[in-house]
Structure formats: structure tokens, C-alpha cells
Amino acid sequence: MPSADSYTVGQLARIAKVTVRTLHHYDEIGLLSPGGRTSAGYRRYADADLDRLQQILFYRELGFPLEEIAAILDDRSVGPSEHLRRQHRLIGDRIRHLQDLAAAVERAMEARTMGMQLTPEEKFEVFGPDYDEGWEAEAGRKYGGSEPWAQSQRRTAGYAKADWEEIKAEGEELNGRLVAAFTAGLPADSVRAMDLAEEHRQQITARFYDCGYEIHRGLAAMYLADPRFTATYEKLAVGLARWTHDAIIANADRHTGG
16 A cells, blocks of 8 residues: 555656656656555655655756766765755855856946947957857847937947956946945945945946936846846845945935935
8 A cells, every 4th residue: 555645656746846757757767766656556756755856856957967966866975964065055156157147148238238349259358258149139129229329339339349348447446346335334325335326327427328317227226127237236245236226326316306
């Protein structure tokens, strides 16, 4: 008789959100064999099988091939605690990779929005190996036809690689001072924070387009609404995206009377 705490292949598939065919395949290759069978020969999975399936799906999510997953899970020298530590480390690595990718997306979108004229090789050098020209089309759909877009196209038409490298360095230097103010515990509506927000606005105005306070408010909103922009600031310091947003809003209120 099957135990009350065992699962049919269909039940396990529903719990784990995989297909029955997937479970059959895992059984056929010896990756996940059911802990028992009914008298009629049907698969019955125990709680330990469910635990193993969770491990399999975790490693699959991270892109591990099935053969390597089997070797990892069948290594008797590694206990459950070590598996958890390994998974924690792998998740951290994945998060850092996604943050790097998000930063590359932001740089590419901003560059396209501001009319960057670079060769594919120069884009790769300035914005990193994760650069994808497909992001330019997205920026064009969002901002094409607007006056800031047209203005930035005119201003940056003659920018060379050295100009973009200088712009990038300016942005990184300002970001460093934003991080310093944030980590020092200064409120987002402090004079220092608002002055840094004003520098940010003036950098955009000097290099790309006339960034008035309402446009600057819109950029601040995007830093929270678009996870790719948020990740850029959060990579520098956790909580910096919200703080920078609030500093920009406070600065705009300071100059426009709220």
C-alpha cells in the first residue's frame, strides 16, 4: 500500500510545476527515481524525492546540465548544509551578473536616447561586453520624436569616442559622490543631496538636452519604475535608487516651489 505522504507522478508534477513527461525523463536517466511503486507498478514519490526535485530544478534554473546536476547531488561527501551554502553563492553570482547586465542596458539606452554616434566596436569598448544594439530601438520607440531627443541628436552628432568616455567618467565621478552622501546618512532632502541632484540635472543639460525640472522628475521616476535603471544604482549601494529619486524630487521642489 502506498503511504499517505507519498505522491503520484501527476501530483508531484503539479506541486513542482513541471510536466509528467519531465519526471518520466528524470526517472529514465536515473536523476530522480521514485521512492516506491504501487502494486500495479505506478510511481510513488516520497518527501525525500520532492526535496531532490527541488534541488534539481534549482540547478536547472542556473543552467547546469542534467549530467552535472546528477554528479552534484550524488556526491555523498557534500551534506545538505553545504548544498545550501553553494546555492547561496551561486544565487549571489547570478544576481551580480544580472546587475552588471542591467547597468549595461541603462548605459546603452541612455546613449541611444542622447544620440550617440559610435561604431559597434567603440560601443563595445565604452559600454562593455553586454552591450546590445537592440536596446537602441527600444529607446527610439520611447523617446523618438520628442524635443529632448531631437536636441540631443543635434548636440551629440559630432561626439567622438573620447567625448563619450569623458561623459562616462563624469557620470561615474558624480555617482561616487552620490554614494558618499548616501552612505554618510545624509537625508535625501538635505542641501548636499539636492546640490548633487542639481549637478546631475546640469550635466544632462550641458551634454545632451535642456533638462528642466519636470523632465528631471520624469527621469527620477524612471529610476524606480524600470528595474534596469534601479539595478544600476542599487549595485552602487542598496537603497541608492530611492535616495537619488527623492533627492531629485526635493531639488526640483526647491527650485519650483513644489
